[in-house]
Amino acid sequence: MFGDYIDVYDLTRAVEDGATVPVHFESRLVKVAFAGDVTEEQIDASADELTVGLDDTDRDRIEKSVAVVNAVYGAPARLHKLAADLVEHWESRREQMAKFVGSDDNPTAPGKALIVCATREICANLYDEIVALRPDWHSGEISSGRIKVVYSGTAADQPPIDRHVRRDSANAAIKKRLKDIDDELEIVIVKDMLLTGFDAPPLHTLYLDRPLKGALLMQALARVNRTFRGKRDGLLVAYAPVADNLAEALAEYTATDQETKPLGRPIEESVDAVKNLLTVLVNMLHGFDWRSRLRSATGPRGYIEAVLATVNYLRDPKLPENRVPEGDETLAARFRKFSSQLSRAWAICGTHPDLGGLAADAKFFEEVRVYMAKFDAEDRQARGLAVPEDVRRALRQLMAASVESGEVLDIYDAAGIPRPSLTELNAEFLARAEHAKNPNLAIEALRKLINEEARKVARHNLVRQRAFSQRLQELMNKYTNSQLTSAEVIAALVEVAQEVQAEGDRGRRFDPPLDWHELAFYDAVAQNESAVTEQGDDVLAQIARELVAVMRRDVRTDWRVRADVKAKLRSQIKRLLTRYKYPPDRQAGAIKLVLEQMEAIAPTMAA
Numbered sequence: 001m002f003g004d005y006i007d008v009y010d011l012t013r014a015v016e017d018g019a020t021v022p023v024h025f026e027s028r029l030v031k032v033a034f035a036g037d038v039t040e041e042q043i044d045a046s047a048d049e050l051t052v053g054l055d056d057t058d059r060d061r062i063e064k065s066v067a068v069v070n071a072v073y074g075a076p077a078r079l080h081k082l083a084a085d086l087v088e089h090w091e092s093r094r095e096q097m098a099k100f101v102g103s104d105d106n107p108t109a110p111g112k113a114l115i116v117c118a119t120r121e122i123c124a125n126l127y128d129e130i131v132a133l134r135p136d137w138h139s140g141e142i143s144s145g146r147i148k149v150v151y152s153g154t155a156a157d158q159p160p161i162d163r164h165v166r167r168d169s170a171n172a173a174i175k176k177r178l179k180d181i182d183d184e185l186e187i188v189i190v191k192d193m194l195l196t197g198f199d200a201p202p203l204h205t206l207y208l209d210r211p212l213k214g215a216l217l218m219q220a221l222a223r224v225n226r227t228f229r230g231k232r233d234g235l236l237v238a239y240a241p242v243a244d245n246l247a248e249a250l251a252e253y254t255a256t257d258q259e260t261k262p263l264g265r266p267i268e269e270s271v272d273a274v275k276n277l278l279t280v281l282v283n284m285l286h287g288f289d290w291r292s293r294l295r296s297a298t299g300p301r302g303y304i305e306a307v308l309a310t311v312n313y314l315r316d317p318k319l320p321e322n323r324v325p326e327g328d329e330t331l332a333a334r335f336r337k338f339s340s341q342l343s344r345a346w347a348i349c350g351t352h353p354d355l356g357g358l359a360a361d362a363k364f365f366e367e368v369r370v371y372m373a374k375f376d377a378e379d380r381q382a383r384g385l386a387v388p389e390d391v392r393r394a395l396r397q398l399m400a401a402s403v404e405s406g407e408v409l410d411i412y413d414a415a416g417i418p419r420p421s422l423t424e425l426n427a428e429f430l431a432r433a434e435h436a437k438n439p440n441l442a443i444e445a446l447r448k449l450i451n452e453e454a455r456k457v458a459r460h461n462l463v464r465q466r467a468f469s470q471r472l473q474e475l476m477n478k479y480t481n482s483q484l485t486s487a488e489v490i491a492a493l494v495e496v497a498q499e500v501q502a503e504g505d506r507g508r509r510f511d512p513p514l515d516w517h518e519l520a521f522y523d524a525v526a527q528n529e530s531a532v533t534e535q536g537d538d539v540l541a542q543i544a545r546e547l548v549a550v551m552r553r554d555v556r557t558d559w560r561v562r563a564d565v566k567a568k569l570r571s572q573i574k575r576l577l578t579r580y581k582y583p584p585d586r587q588a589g590a591i592k593l594v595l596e597q598m599e600a601i602a603p604t605m606a607a
Helices: 011-016 040-050 056-072 076-101 120-133 168-179 214-224 243-250 255-260 267-284 290-296 299-314 331-349 353-382 389-405 411-415 427-434 439-457 462-480 486-509 516-525 529-553 563-579 584-606
Strands: 023-027 112-117 147-150 187-190 203-209 234-238 263-266
Touching: 011 255, 023 243, 023 267, 023 331, 056 120, 076 112, 076 120, 076 203, 076 331, 112 120, 112 214, 120 147, 120 187, 147 168, 203 214, 214 234, 214 243, 214 263, 243 263, 263 267, 267 331, 267 353, 290 299, 299 331, 299 353, 299 439, 331 353, 353 439, 427 439, 427 486, 439 462, 439 486, 462 486, 462 516, 462 584, 486 516, 516 529, 516 584, 529 563, 529 584, 563 584
Parallel strands: 023 234, 023 263, 112 187, 112 203, 147 187, 203 234
Antiparallel strands: none
16 A cells, blocks of 8 residues: 555664674574473473463463473473583683673673573572582672572562562662673573563673574564674574574564574574684695694693794785785785684684584684784884774783783793893894794884883973884884895894983983973974074074973963963964074974974973
């Protein structure tokens, strides 16, 4: 009557827009043993009735259904097996997901999981089985413990159900904890509660031991499709048979949703992706025998040294794969891209039995990815660039792993050289650096040292900061483009280091000497070569002294946010430059730079 829809915003588009994440489906059926004359059809019928909820008019019928389900899904042997598998799966899943949902303050935050059981009695008994395996997860306090059970009940409920019947306010407190990524609560077991109308973005895994159907199944899946930090996927782990139910439920959605399966995407797709990605990464390393280094590695440190040797190879600017036209991806960039995809896919399906023999390779490539992120971050920081969130996540992962293992390896260890001071950058150090076991990392280590020291000695001097940073970047670019050999770039870096070392004494050559405030303003006005030629160092030094005096007169005024005061300062600076016959055509640039320098040192003067 009204024609076709003008537009349909379906689940697929929500994923494409980043409003939600796809949810993958993993079947881990724990077989049931049918007792007595109970049939599979009776189980299905009983499960259907449980989705209706308790109804006083049909209480006898519902109680019989509960008894049937408890006898089969809640059989002690089955729950024992279910608990063991669930704990093993979660401990793997939580480790992988911490990479994506952790924070700087809490890098090991694992996110949250929901377990859905068929009856309240099964919820209570499964809790007992889990805490028997992991006693430290239990707590009798509402505000603590890593696992809780939430369902409704009354004072008439009997054991074991009554142990988890609480006031609404207590259940609300648990729900609040489930939404808090930094709270230690990780798992909540439910029957009906939280399956609809409850949003907890840190939730990423749904363990389903109840054959839900239709809208309730799809709503339950939506508990784990909310976006959160680096979370890119949710996961449904089905211990009950729901594959057919999922297909039937999806049939009610758009044709695009049925094809792309934004909810219930088969985990086998991720398994295939992992295998393909591992093949790609192995082929990228065809010129480097990383496996032999792994075989000869002894202990955690030996393993990390094998990782760092691989990083050194991938970042080698002399490799043809890293000498590509502008806009093309280098070998290092391609490895980062595909190893990141592997990390995401492994978090979804790493526990799949088909991947057991590939776990060692996946772990190694993940370590390489994380250490590459560390050096990438240091490179970006040295150039004054922001560090992307995916790199920050990898750094948090490395930090957490270092704390846990006790193995803290900095870039100097990685390069195979001791951390020097600037005074130790002599001929002996040059020789050691040139013959380091990982020369590319040795160059990066030296650049890192110089950059750190330059920031210290010129921390409030914008001109010198930029000059040192630019020189270091130019050297690294020449090395990357093979315009300098390893020996040449190391020698050039040492020259820069010697300049940095002498920076603290530079003001002494003036009479009277310039302090570091005055020196910063001298550098600002001396940027103009014609001014240096026409005025000379002594005049520019006197301008710098008077600029400091101008600042000190207004030291208590926050002129950075007062437009009127800032305008007055600009006028004073212009009059000062004019009085000393500073080249008029260069005054605008000098004033701008002087004001920037004033903003940089204002907090130190006010302190």
